[in-house]
Amino acid sequence: MPIPAIKICGLTTPGAVDDVIVARADYAGFVFYPPSQRHLTINQAAALTRRAAGRVGRVGLFVDATDEELRATTEAAGFEALQLQGSETPERVAQIKARTGLPVWKAIAIASRADLDRVANYASVADMVLLDAKTPKGALPGGLGLSFDWTLLSGWRAPCAWGLAGGLNPGNVAQAIAVTKAPLVDVSSGVEESPGIKDSAKIVAFCRAVRAA
Template identity: 65%
Template sequence: MTAVSAPAVAIKICGVTTPGAVDSAIRARADHVGFVFFPPSPRALTPREAATLGARAAGRIGRVGLFVDATDALIAEAVDAAGLDALQLHGEESPARAAELRARHGLPVWKAVPVASAADIDRAAAYLGAADLVLFDAKTPKGTLPGGMGLAFDWSLLSGWRNRAPWGLAGGLAPGNVAEAVRLTGAPLVDTSSGVETAPGVKDPALIAAFCATARG
C-alpha cells in the first residue's frame, strides 16, 4: 500500500472511565474522549457516572457516546447526562436508525463498521448521507465484544474508500503502530481504547501522551 500524505489527524481516546483519564486525554491534546454505554464492556459507564466525566470534559474536549443497539431511552438519558457532542453506533444499527438518531438529537452520528474483507468496506457505503462519519474497526470473533479487543485489520482494504466521506480508523491502534497507520491510510481520525491501557478499562497517562504525540508526529 502506497503511503499517502494527510492533514493533521484528529484523535479519540475511547473508553475513558475516570476523571484522570479525561484529564490525560486533554493534556495530550486529544480531540475527543469516548464514553461507553454498553454494560458488557469493562469500560461501561452508567449515565450518572458519565455525567461527572462529561462535566469535567465540557468545553475542553469532545464527548462521544458509544452505543451498541441501544434503546431510545438509554441514548436520551446518556445524551442529557453527559452532554454528548456525538453518538457512535457500534452495533447492527441500520442507515435508517443512524439518520433517525441524528435527526432526533441534533448530533453528529458516527457509525462503526467492522472490517475483515473488502466486502465490509463496500457495506459502509450504505451509511453515506445517514451518518456523519464512518469508523472502520476490526471485526471481532463471533460472540465477543464488538470493539476494544486490540485487533487490527488489513489497512490496504481502505484504499478504495479514501475521500468518499468523512471517516476514521480504529482497531488495534497503539503508540507503536499509529504513526504507520496514519502514514499508510491517511486516516483523518484515529481512535484507540485498549492500546492505551495497562488492563481492560485502565487508561495509562503515559500511553495516552505517547499515542497522541506519535499520531501527530
C-alpha cells in the first residue's frame, strides 16, 4: 500500500463511494453515530459497503458502541476494520478486537504533548492509532474540521502503526505530511461541500495532494 495511505471518512451516498474509488483512496469510512450528520443506518451502510467491496478498504466508525451494535453492523456491512472514536479503554479495544475478529483502529484526541503519552496504552491492543484533534466539551468527537499543532509530533516515536486526522484538506495535507511524516492521513469534513455531503473535486484534489507530497 502506498505511503501515506489515504482514508476518506463519512461517506453517505453511492456517488461519494464511487468518487473515492476513482480517486484511488485506500480506505472508505462509514459512520455509525446518530448525532453525526454522516450517520448511516445498517441498511444504508450495507448498500454502500457492497458497492465498495473489493475496490477500497471499508472501515466502520463507532463511538462507545455496544457489543450488539457492533455485531449487527459488522455482519451487515462486511468491514475490514473498525475505528473507535469514543472513550473506549484499552481493555474495551482488546475486547472488541477479540469478539469481532477484525483489526481495530483507536482514535486518540490530541491537544498537548502529554496526550501523546496515551498512545502507548493502546499500542499492544490497537492495530492502528489515529491522532485526531481534541474537540470542545459537548461537541461531536470528530469530523469538525479541527486540527492540532502538528509540531507536537516533532521527535515523537510512535509505539505502533498510526495515522493523522483532524482538520486536513486539499490545501494543507501536503504540509501536514511534511511536518509529521504520517503514514496514513484521514479526512472527512475537508472534502465536503456541506456537512455529510462529499465534494468530488475535493476528494480528487486531496488524493492528488497526498501523492505529490
